[in-house]
Amino acid sequence: MGALALQGWLGFAVRAVLLAAACLTLISPAGAQSGRVAIVRDAEIEALVRDYAAPIIRAAGLQNSGIEVILVNDPSFNAFVTGRRMFIHTGALLASETPNEIIGVIAHEIGHIIGGHQFRLRERLDGARTLAVMSSLLGIGAVAAGAATGEKELTQIGSGIASGAGELAKRGLLAYQRDEERAADRTALELLNKTGQSGAGMLITLERLAQNMKLNATRIDPYQMSHPLPAERIETLRDAVLSSPTFANLDKPALQARHDMMRAKIAAYTQGAGAVRRIFRDASTLPARYGDAITTHLSGNPAAASKKAEALIKAQPDNPYFRELLGETLMRANKPAAAAEAFGRASKQTNGRAAAMMRVQQGQALVAAGEHAAALRILKTAVDQDRTNANGFAALAQAHAALGEVGEAELATAEMHFIQGARREAQVFAIRAQQKLPAGTPEWRRAQDIISAPQRG
Ligand SMILES: [Zn+2]
Structure with missing residues (x-):
């Protein structure tokens, strides 16, 4: 379990009908087969993506609209909005080498929200599909593991329906979307300028997608289906981006550093050690070491992974996610009391939802350690902080029952x-x-x- 715990998102995410949206994705081949979209919850990635989105949302005047960013565990590049919810694939996060690239994607999605595109498009679609499931970055294997450990509810909700997504491929719809894509790009660039950020990342993303299309002409690219015609978008966008006063603005080094850590984590969980080494060639860098520690943990060597996590903590004592990883390695090593200590310290190094997620892990560790009264206290704080954390309530139920x-x-x-x-x-x-x-x-x-x-x- 742990940071990348099998985790319910909000009730809507599990069974509510997903209304078709302007950027509604064609689910990826893997997703299409299973008919579901896997939501992933991770404190570190959520916090970073929230920090990416917040200035854009403020610049758009939408800070009180309850816009939520939700991570989808899918290796393809895609992002889409439905209602006030913005879904971003982990594949998009992994493919983006800089914060600016993914911030451009977020700004484009906000452009769709402002334009109200999704509401008009919705009427044109006769199908709707159910958004299903939560998962860890480990994906379907982890869901299966949930079943093996008796967490039946985790597997039951995987039965989404995928009717209607194919409708998006209809040509008429693509033509209809063209104007909306341009409008969303224009709005995105305005928002980026307003926040002092470059539009260069948008161009980089579009050029990469256009290139991929050329290389794989037969493959259906989900982003291309949900946001058609990247080549045309580049033509329209290039001059505006190049002449923008913020064009040369770079991401702040601290943000780039967090971005690198996020990519190392996603690479480690979804593709393994080889991918981490391919992306971060210098093994002495923190992201390379972080990815290495995670893959060591996943390979079932908790003692070695604990050592690597401890070395990372020594290098960056204020990083809550290193302590979180240490806690996970200790849980796997069957040292729940020490794990609870690590999660507890991690929770104090962060705040908001991230802190709540770590308190849930602390509570789970305390339950495992038989410290039910202490677990109860921590878990009550956690679920008060974040009422959407299903794992928190599950652990709370265990603690109450034990008492x-x-x-x-x-x-x-x-x-x-x-x-x-x-x-x-x-x-x-x-x-x-x-x-x-x-x-x-x-x-x-x-x-x-x-x-x-x-x-x-
Ligand atoms: Zn779009």
Whole structure:
């Protein structure tokens, strides 16, 4: 489990019908076969992408619109929006060598949101598909592992429907999208200028995609389907980008450093040691060492991985993600008390959702260590910080159950199902919880809210 834990996102992500959007992706071949889109949760990557998006969202005046960035575990290059949710493939993050490239992608997606493109396009599509699942960066194998460890709900929600995505390939739709792509690019460039950032990354991305199309003329590229005609977009965009006052502005070194760490992590989890070495040739650099520590961890050598994580912490003591990795290696080495300590320190080095995710790991480690009262305290803080963390509620349920607090355990289980969009199961557990909880308490009322919630929203 751990940082890249099998993790429910919001209920919507699991079962809600995904309305077709302007940038709706054609799911990648792997995704198409399984008919699902895998959401990945990772504190480090989420925090970085949020930091990329925040200035653009502010410049667009959308800071109070509740725009959420969601990571999709998919090796193809793609990004798309539906409603207020922006989905970015890990493949896009890995392919982008600089923050500026991915910030350009985000700005383009915000351009679609501002343009309201998705709402008009939606009416033109007769199909809709279910967005499914959460996963770790390890992907489907990890979901299978979840099943093996008895986390049945993790595998049950994988049954999305993929009807309608193919509709996007229709030519008429592509023609319709052309103007919207240009408009989104224009808006993106304005937002980049406003935030003092270069549009060069947008050009780099488009040129790479156009090049890939030439090399693989027969392959269906998801980004090309959701955002057609990169070659045309380049023509329209090039002069504006080159003449922009911010053209020569580079990413700040600290941001580039975080970007490199993120790429090392994604490469390590999704492609292995070879990919890490290919991207970061100098083995002495921090990203290379980070990727190496992760692949060592994944290869089932927790003792060696712990040593590597400790060396990384020595090099950068304030990096919470090195301590998080240390905690994961200790969990795998069956040292849950030491792992809890590492996660606890990591949580104090970060804040917000990232801190909550690490507290959940700390709580899981404490449960494993048999420290149920301490686990309960940490997990309550964690789920108060982030009500969307299904793993947090699952661990909370375990801690309550171990302490003989059956009503509370059932309420936490209800919350977990609720987050995962399993409304019926959530109701069942909420009803059971209510029978045991004293009437009128906040917990009893929360159970009532879950019972009364509409089945599908
Ligand atoms: Zn687009």
